[in-house]
Amino acid sequence: MGIEVRPLGVRCNIGCQYCYQNPQRDAGNVARRYDVPAILRVLAADPRPFSLFGGEALLVPLADLERLWAFGLERHGGNTVQTNGTLIGDEHVAAFKRYKVRVGVSIDGPGELNDARWAGTLARTRELTQKTESAIARLLAEGLPVSLIVTLHRGNATADKLPRMHAWLADLAARGLRAARLHTLEVDDPAVGARYALDADENVAALRSFAALERRVPALKLDVFTDMKQMLRGRDARAGCVFRACDSYTTAAVSGVEGDGQSSNCGRTNKDGVDFTKADRAGYERYVALHRTPQRDGGCKDCRFFLMCKGHCPGTAIDGDWRNRSEHCEVHKRLFVDAEDELRAAGELPLSLHPLRARVEAGMLAAWARGDNPTVESVVRDVVANGTGAKEHVPGDMRFVRLSWVSEAARRLWLPRLERVRRALVELPPAAIPRCCAGAEELRDPVWRWRPPVGESELVCEPLLSPLLGRLGLRVLEHAACSPGCAASLAAAQERLEGLRARDAEAAEWLTAALAWPIRWSALHGIAEVKTPVFKLCHDSEDSPQRHAFVRAGAAWPETAAQGNRAPFRAPPRRLMSDAPRHLRGLEHAARRRLPVLSERTDESPAAAPPIAWERLVAPQDDGHDTAVILRLADARFPGREQARAQALAAAEVRVCEGRVAVRHVGERCPRAPDYEHGPLADPGLEQALALLRRWPAAARQLPQIVHTLSPMVPAARPTARWPELRGSASTSQSSQFGVLWVTTYDPAATAQALVHELAHNKLFALGLELEGSGRLITNPVDQLFVSPIRTDRKRPMSAVFHAQYSFMHVTALDLAMLAGETDPAMRAYLAGLLRRNVERMAAGQREIAAHVQTDADGAIFVAAFLDWTAQVLADGRRALAEHDRGG
Structure with missing residues (x-):
C-alpha cells in the first residue's frame, strides 16, 4: 500500500492512445x-511512503520536485517517481542521486514498438521514444x-x-535492469480496442513467452508470474x-493525493472521467457477489482460482462495470x-487443488461480508491451526450503503445539507399509503417496483416520487409508489413536502433540488450504484444477472457538480x-500498421485463402465475391466485429433486413x-428506404452482411415553419466502429442513398483505406491536397477524395x-434531381482522381477498374436523364 502524489493530476506531455486516464482528459x-x-501537510499526517505520479510527474518544476523529495528522503529514506522518461535531463539525474529516487519508466518497447505512446x-x-531509451540507458x-x-x-x-x-x-537486464511489470491492455474506448487489443x-502466447524469458534471464523479475505462484x-x-x-x-x-491535497483513488476506477474522493469506509461486496454469480453472467462461481484471482482488477471489469469480473479472465x-x-x-x-x-x-x-479484507495467508493459518471452519459460505443479508464524492468541496457543501434533510424527514409523520400502492412485495431496493428493464432506459417521473436516492434517506415518501405517475402518491408527497417546508424551509429546498438532479441508477449482481453530479453511492439491491439501469435527465444542476463523460454528468x-x-492521427497510424494480410490462411483449410480479384471489389457483385473478401x-x-454484431x-x-441488422x-x-441527436427507432421511413434499396439487389444483399447496426438520428433543431418537410439525409460512420451506421430516416430515398454511401466507406475501411491516409492501394502523401467532389470548401488528401468518389458512385x-x-x-422527378446532381459531381471527381492518383500494384488494378465502372455508371446516368427529360 502506498500514496501516489499527483501534483498536476493527469496532465501529461504525450498522449498514450490507451491510457486509462484518458476519460478524465476527455472530460x-x-x-x-x-x-x-x-x-x-497530507504527507506529514500519513506514515506511508509516497511516489510521485501523473500524468507525467516531471512536468512539475524541479524546484518543487526537490521540496517533495527532500521530505521523502528525511521521512522515508528515499523516494519513487513514475515517468515516461521523455523529460529526464542532467538536473533530474543529479536530483535522483541526491534524494535517492527510484525511477519507474513507462515504455512499451524500443523504436516503433512504443508508437502507442503517441506524441501527436x-x-x-x-523522437521522444529515443529520449526515453537514452534516459533508461x-x-x-x-x-x-x-x-x-x-x-x-x-x-x-x-x-x-x-x-x-x-x-x-534481455539487453537491459544485462545492463542492470532488475524488474518490469507487464500489463494486459485495459480497454476503455472501443476505437482503441479495435486498433490495439x-x-x-x-495475450496468453505473449505472456507465456515472457515467462520463458524470465527463466532464461533469471536476473530479470516480471512481477505477474511471481505473484501468481505466490497466490x-x-x-x-x-x-x-x-x-x-x-x-x-x-x-x-x-x-491518491491531488495537487490541492484532496484524497483520491486509483485512476483505473474513473470510467466517468471524474476523480472521486475515497468513500468513508471500504466494502467488499463485489467479491461476495462474484463468488455467487455464474461465470456466464460475468461472475466467478465455481472457479477454482477464485481465491487467487478474485475477479482481478475492477478497472478491467467486463463492460467497464466494477461489479463484473475482469475482461481478461x-x-x-x-x-x-x-x-x-x-x-x-x-x-x-497449489491452494487451488488443496482439500x-x-x-x-x-x-x-x-x-468480506463483514467488511474486512484479510490476507489469504492469515485465513489459511487460522484454518490449519484450528483444523475447522465452515466448508462453504452461507450468504447472509448483506446490507450496505457507501458514498463517494466528486470533490472535497462537494462533500463540504452537500453532506451537512443532506444530513439536515434526513433529520427533518425523520421527524415528520409518515404519509398514508394510497390503496393502489399498498400490499406490494417488500423490496430492499424500491426502484425494482417500477420494473427497470434490462439495459438502460429513461425514467420519467415527478421528482417528488423518485426512489433513486431512497437508500440515503432522500425520498419524500416512505413507501414506494405503484408507478412513476401515481397521482395519489404524488398528492401525498406534495402534502408531506409542505409539512417539511413548515418545519425547515431550507431542508425542503435542498431535498427538492437533489431529487431534480440528473441521476443514473443501475443494478447488477445484487449491487445498485447511483450516480449524481455531486456523489455516487452503492448499496445492496435485488439480485440480477444482467444490468438494469434508469437514467433521469434532471431539471436542476447543483453547485460543485462535476463534469464527466456520460450521464448524469455534463x-x-x-x-x-x-x-x-x-x-485520431495515432489511431490512423495504428490502423495502417495493422492492415490485414491478403494471403492469410483460413482456419478450415491449410490452403491459402482465395486470391483477391481487385477489379471485382469496385461494385457489389451478384456472386458475392467482393463481400467475401471484405468480410475476410x-x-x-x-x-x-462478429462479437459486436x-x-x-x-x-x-x-431489427430490419430479416432480423440481421439491429436498429x-x-x-x-x-x-x-x-x-443531430438520437431519433426514433421505429420509423416507417427506414423500411421504405430499404424497399428502395432492394431495387439494386446486389447492394441490398451486401448491406446486412457488412453492416450490423443502424443508429437513427434527427436534427436537434429546425425551423418547422420555414421547412415543414425535411428532405435529404445526414449520415456518418467510422472505422473504429466497423459495421455501425448513423443515419437520418425522414426521407426514404435520401436514406437509401445514405445507407449505400456509408456501406461503401466501411468497405474501404476493411481494405485499409482510411479517410486521412492509407498504407495500401492509394499511396499519395497525406500532405498533398486535391479537390474533393463533395467537400468543395477545402482541399483534402487523395485518400479522402477517393473515399468521397467511391461512396458517392455507389449512391x-x-x-x-x-x-x-x-x-x-x-x-x-425527385429521383432524377438526385441523379443529375450526382452525375455532375462524380464527373468532376473522376477527372481529379484520374489526373492525380498514385497507387501500389494492387491499387493500380483496383483504381483502374473503379474508373471504368465510374465511366459506365455516368454514361448510363446521362442516358436515363435524357430519357426522363423527354418524358420517358
Missing part, C-alpha cells in the same frame, strides 16, 4: 495548478535503480514483435493489488493453470482527448452532435436503380 478534468504546502505525430513520437549506466512498466498490445506483443521485445529486455490467445501458495501478503480484492470506492493499494485462468502445473511438477500442492480450499474460501467470504461537446486530431479482411483488421442484435428491440442507439450522443448507381423502378411522376 476536461485536468489540473493546471498545485499547492506544495497542502500536499506536504509519428516523428515526434519516435543512462540511469542504468550510472547505477540508479530503474524498473519498467510495459503494456502489451498489438503494437509490441504480436508474434512478429515478441523476439525484438525479448532481446530488448490482443485477443485471449494472443497459488496462499502467500498474498506482498502480492500486487490486482490479486488483493480491491474496492473501487477506496482502492486500498493506491491513495480467460487469460488469467490459463496462466494460473501454467503456474499450477509448474508447482505440482516441483512437488507442491482445504473450500474452508479458506468460506473464511474469506465471511470476512459532458463537453466532444471528448477533449479521444476526439482530438492528434489522437474485416475479420483480420477488426477482430471484435452478436451483442448488437441481442440488445436490439428493433438501436449507439453512444450516449450522436457523432454529429450537437447538430449514383443506386439513384439509377431507384429511378428505373419508379412509376410515380413526382417521385421520378
Whole structure:
C-alpha cells in the first residue's frame, strides 16, 4: 500500500492512445495548478511512503520536485517517481542521486514498438521514444535503480514483435535492469480496442513467452508470474493489488493525493472521467457477489482460482462495470493453470487443488461480508491451526450503503445539507399509503417496483416520487409508489413536502433540488450504484444477472457538480482527448500498421485463402465475391466485429433486413452532435428506404452482411415553419466502429442513398483505406491536397477524395436503380434531381482522381477498374436523364 502524489493530476506531455486516464482528459478534468504546502501537510499526517505520479510527474518544476523529495528522503529514506522518461535531463539525474529516487519508466518497447505512446505525430513520437531509451540507458549506466512498466498490445506483443521485445529486455537486464511489470491492455474506448487489443490467445502466447524469458534471464523479475505462484501458495501478503480484492470506492493499494491535497483513488476506477474522493469506509461486496454469480453472467462461481484471482482488477471489469469480473479472465485462468502445473511438477500442492480450499474460501467470504479484507495467508493459518471452519459460505443479508464524492468541496457543501434533510424527514409523520400502492412485495431496493428493464432506459417521473436516492434517506415518501405517475402518491408527497417546508424551509429546498438532479441508477449482481453530479453511492439491491439501469435527465444542476463523460454528468461537446486530431492521427497510424494480410490462411483449410480479384471489389457483385473478401479482411483488421454484431442484435428491440441488422442507439450522443441527436427507432421511413434499396439487389444483399447496426438520428433543431418537410439525409460512420451506421430516416430515398454511401466507406475501411491516409492501394502523401467532389470548401488528401468518389458512385448507381423502378411522376422527378446532381459531381471527381492518383500494384488494378465502372455508371446516368427529360 502506498500514496501516489499527483501534483498536476493527469496532465501529461504525450498522449498514450490507451491510457486509462484518458476519460478524465476527455472530460476536461485536468489540473493546471498545485499547492506544495497542502500536499506536504497530507504527507506529514500519513506514515506511508509516497511516489510521485501523473500524468507525467516531471512536468512539475524541479524546484518543487526537490521540496517533495527532500521530505521523502528525511521521512522515508528515499523516494519513487513514475515517468515516461521523455523529460529526464542532467538536473533530474543529479536530483535522483541526491534524494535517492527510484525511477519507474513507462515504455512499451524500443523504436516503433512504443508508437502507442503517441506524441501527436509519428516523428515526434519516435523522437521522444529515443529520449526515453537514452534516459533508461543512462540511469542504468550510472547505477540508479530503474524498473519498467510495459503494456502489451498489438503494437509490441504480436508474434512478429515478441523476439525484438525479448532481446530488448534481455539487453537491459544485462545492463542492470532488475524488474518490469507487464500489463494486459485495459480497454476503455472501443476505437482503441479495435486498433490495439490482443485477443485471449494472443495475450496468453505473449505472456507465456515472457515467462520463458524470465527463466532464461533469471536476473530479470516480471512481477505477474511471481505473484501468481505466490497466490497459488496462499502467500498474498506482498502480492500486487490486482490479486488483493480491491474496492473501487477506496482502492486500498493506491491513495491518491491531488495537487490541492484532496484524497483520491486509483485512476483505473474513473470510467466517468471524474476523480472521486475515497468513500468513508471500504466494502467488499463485489467479491461476495462474484463468488455467487455464474461465470456466464460475468461472475466467478465455481472457479477454482477464485481465491487467487478474485475477479482481478475492477478497472478491467467486463463492460467497464466494477461489479463484473475482469475482461481478461480467460487469460488469467490459463496462466494460473501454467503456474499450477509448474508447482505440482516441483512437488507442491497449489491452494487451488488443496482439500482445504473450500474452508479458506468460506473464511474469506465471511470476512468480506463483514467488511474486512484479510490476507489469504492469515485465513489459511487460522484454518490449519484450528483444523475447522465452515466448508462453504452461507450468504447472509448483506446490507450496505457507501458514498463517494466528486470533490472535497462537494462533500463540504452537500453532506451537512443532506444530513439536515434526513433529520427533518425523520421527524415528520409518515404519509398514508394510497390503496393502489399498498400490499406490494417488500423490496430492499424500491426502484425494482417500477420494473427497470434490462439495459438502460429513461425514467420519467415527478421528482417528488423518485426512489433513486431512497437508500440515503432522500425520498419524500416512505413507501414506494405503484408507478412513476401515481397521482395519489404524488398528492401525498406534495402534502408531506409542505409539512417539511413548515418545519425547515431550507431542508425542503435542498431535498427538492437533489431529487431534480440528473441521476443514473443501475443494478447488477445484487449491487445498485447511483450516480449524481455531486456523489455516487452503492448499496445492496435485488439480485440480477444482467444490468438494469434508469437514467433521469434532471431539471436542476447543483453547485460543485462535476463534469464527466456520460450521464448524469455534463459532458463537453466532444471528448477533449479521444476526439482530438492528434489522437485520431495515432489511431490512423495504428490502423495502417495493422492492415490485414491478403494471403492469410483460413482456419478450415491449410490452403491459402482465395486470391483477391481487385477489379471485382469496385461494385457489389451478384456472386458475392467482393463481400467475401471484405468480410475476410474485416475479420483480420477488426477482430471484435462478429462479437459486436452478436451483442448488437441481442440488445436490439428493433431489427430490419430479416432480423440481421439491429436498429438501436449507439453512444450516449450522436457523432454529429450537437447538430443531430438520437431519433426514433421505429420509423416507417427506414423500411421504405430499404424497399428502395432492394431495387439494386446486389447492394441490398451486401448491406446486412457488412453492416450490423443502424443508429437513427434527427436534427436537434429546425425551423418547422420555414421547412415543414425535411428532405435529404445526414449520415456518418467510422472505422473504429466497423459495421455501425448513423443515419437520418425522414426521407426514404435520401436514406437509401445514405445507407449505400456509408456501406461503401466501411468497405474501404476493411481494405485499409482510411479517410486521412492509407498504407495500401492509394499511396499519395497525406500532405498533398486535391479537390474533393463533395467537400468543395477545402482541399483534402487523395485518400479522402477517393473515399468521397467511391461512396458517392455507389449512391449514383443506386439513384439509377431507384429511378428505373419508379412509376410515380413526382417521385421520378425527385429521383432524377438526385441523379443529375450526382452525375455532375462524380464527373468532376473522376477527372481529379484520374489526373492525380498514385497507387501500389494492387491499387493500380483496383483504381483502374473503379474508373471504368465510374465511366459506365455516368454514361448510363446521362442516358436515363435524357430519357426522363423527354418524358420517358
